[in-house]
Amino acid sequence: MNWQRVRSWFPVTRELAYLNHAGVAPISTRVEEAxxxxxxEASRHGxxxxxxxxxxxxxxxxxxxxxxxxxxxxxxxxxxxxxxxxGIVAEGLAWRPGDQVITCDLEYxxxxxxxxxLGRFGVETVLLRGSDGRLPxxRVEEAxxxxxARLLTLSSVEFGSGARNDLETLGDLCRERGVLFCVDAIxxxxxxxxxxxxxGIDFLAADGHKWLLSVEGCGIFYCSRRLLxxxxxxxxxxxxxxxxRDFDHYQTELQATAIRFEEGTPNTAGxxxxxxxxxxxxxxxxxxxxxxxxxxxxxxxxxxxxxxxRLLSPRTxxxxxxxxxxxxxxEPPPQTSARLRQAGIFTVVRRGAVRASxxxxxxxxxxxxxxxxL
Ligand SMILES: Cc1ncc(COP(=O)(O)O)c(C=O)c1O
Numbered sequence: 560m561n562w563q564r565v566r567s568w569f570p571v572t573r574e575l576a577y578l579n580h581a582g583v584a585p586i587s588t589r590v591e592e593a594x595x596x597x598x599x600e601a602s603r604h605g606x607x608x609x610x611x612x613x614x615x616x617x618x619x620x621x622x623x624x625x626x627x628x629x630x631x632x633x634x635x636x637x638x639x640x641x642x643x644x645x646g647i648v649a650e651g652l653a654w655r656p657g658d659q660v661i662t663c664d665l666e667y668x669x670x671x672x673x674x675x676x677l678g679r680f681g682v683e684t685v686l687l688r689g690s691d692g693r694l695p696x697x698r699v700e701e702a703x704x705x706x707x708a709r710l711l712t713l714s715s716v717e718f719g720s721g722a723r724n725d726l727e728t729l730g731d732l733c734r735e736r737g738v739l740f741c742v743d744a745i746x747x748x749x750x751x752x753x754x755x756x757x758x759g760i761d762f763l764a765a766d767g768h769k770w771l772l773s774v775e776g777c778g779i780f781y782c783s784r785r786l787l788x789x790x791x792x793x794x795x796x797x798x799x800x801x802x803x804r805d806f807d808h809y810q811t812e813l814q815a816t817a818i819r820f821e822e823g824t825p826n827t828a829g830x831x832x833x834x835x836x837x838x839x840x841x842x843x844x845x846x847x848x849x850x851x852x853x854x855x856x857x858x859x860x861x862x863x864x865x866x867x868x869r870l871l872s873p874r875t876x877x878x879x880x881x882x883x884x885x886x887x888x889x890e891p892p893p894q895t896s897a898r899l900r901q902a903g904i905f906t907v908v909r910r911g912a913v914r915a916s917x918x919x920x921x922x923x924x925x926x927x928x929x930x931x932x933l
Contacts, residue, residue: 569585572921581746586832593834624837629756629757638778651792658709661702666713689717708738711740714743720873727759733761763780773829855922859915859930904928
């Protein structure tokens with residue numbers, strides 16, 4: 560892969576060492592062009608060519624996302640963010656009093672609040688305790704032994720520590736126990752491989768604005784086709800029903816596909832952006848991207864001790880991700896991050912540590928600049 564060429568697609572590289580893809584990513588020239596294409600269409604033709612241009616791009620993008628996930632387009636819905644996707648599952652399943660949802664205290668609030676809300680139906684949210692930034696597998700195994708365990712919901716990568724959860728093993732455990740498996744994939748989709756069907760993942764959600772390198776407010780929700788009929792859409796709208804172009808007859812039958820979860824007009828501009836972003840990721844290849852991101856993050860981890868910085872991210876080969884969290888001895892993390900920011904190096908502070916999250920178009924010089932600035 561010619562990484563120098565890839566880098567030229569990211570104008571941000573001319574301004575900053577942008578190491579915050581776990582926060583909000585910058586966009587590539589490809590996504591910029593797609594947004595311009597949308598704006599031009601909207602300004603010149605409005606909805607005159609809706610089917611030929613907007614609908615065509617919406618369905619093309621859905622198919623590209625399905626390719627990224629090794630799924631069928633019928634299993635993919637557009638949502639406004641990760642939280643909405645998780646909420647569709649939380650509010651859509653038919654819960655029984657006493658059911659347990661298993662999650663963990665390392666999770667982002669989006670993967671805790673929608674489940675805790677189910678307390679009103681007598682559903683218990685079990686918050687497993689993480690240790691050293693990771694959730695030990697034994698704790699999940701033990702929790703899944705409960706006959707009340709109904710659903711396990713975890714992030715593919717923990718947003719603070721960067722620990723990658725072993726989704727394949729977790730998916731196997733869930734299948735063995737007949738427990739549903741939901742994944743908040745926003746901290747790895749676009750950066751690390753992820754295949755819901757073979758890995759036993761039933762539901763998955765991710766917004767486009769982090770590792771997918773798209774814009775905010777347009778994400779994806781995957782629902783395994785086996786479970787489509789077990790999740791009642793929270794809102795049934797004009798777009799959810801079987802013939803969603805017939806506005807004259809009120810219908811009860813739902814769309815046969817995950818489109819049933821898209822209750823109304825989609826975020827067409829966001830979908831244009833997401834389509835171009837996914838095209839770029841597929842062109843470079845997720846395996847190549849993962850290899851590059853892990854090499855850059857390894858380089859950072861290796862350089863930290865010499866800068867009196869303590870690495871907090873688990874970095875065994877199965878746990879490493881695009882997120883590296885660290886603390887400089889004797890310096891509060893906000894101060895370190897502010898100092899880096901002054902040097903044009905963008906990191907943030909999460910869970911009491913400086914969090915750096917490079918993507919594939921970053922380079923060794925930027926990692927070395929961060930280490931130098933420390
Ligand atoms: C693991 C994780 N889940 C969810 C979110 C929020 O996602 P959204 O704003 O797309 O709902 C974040 C944002 O930082 C996150 O890190």
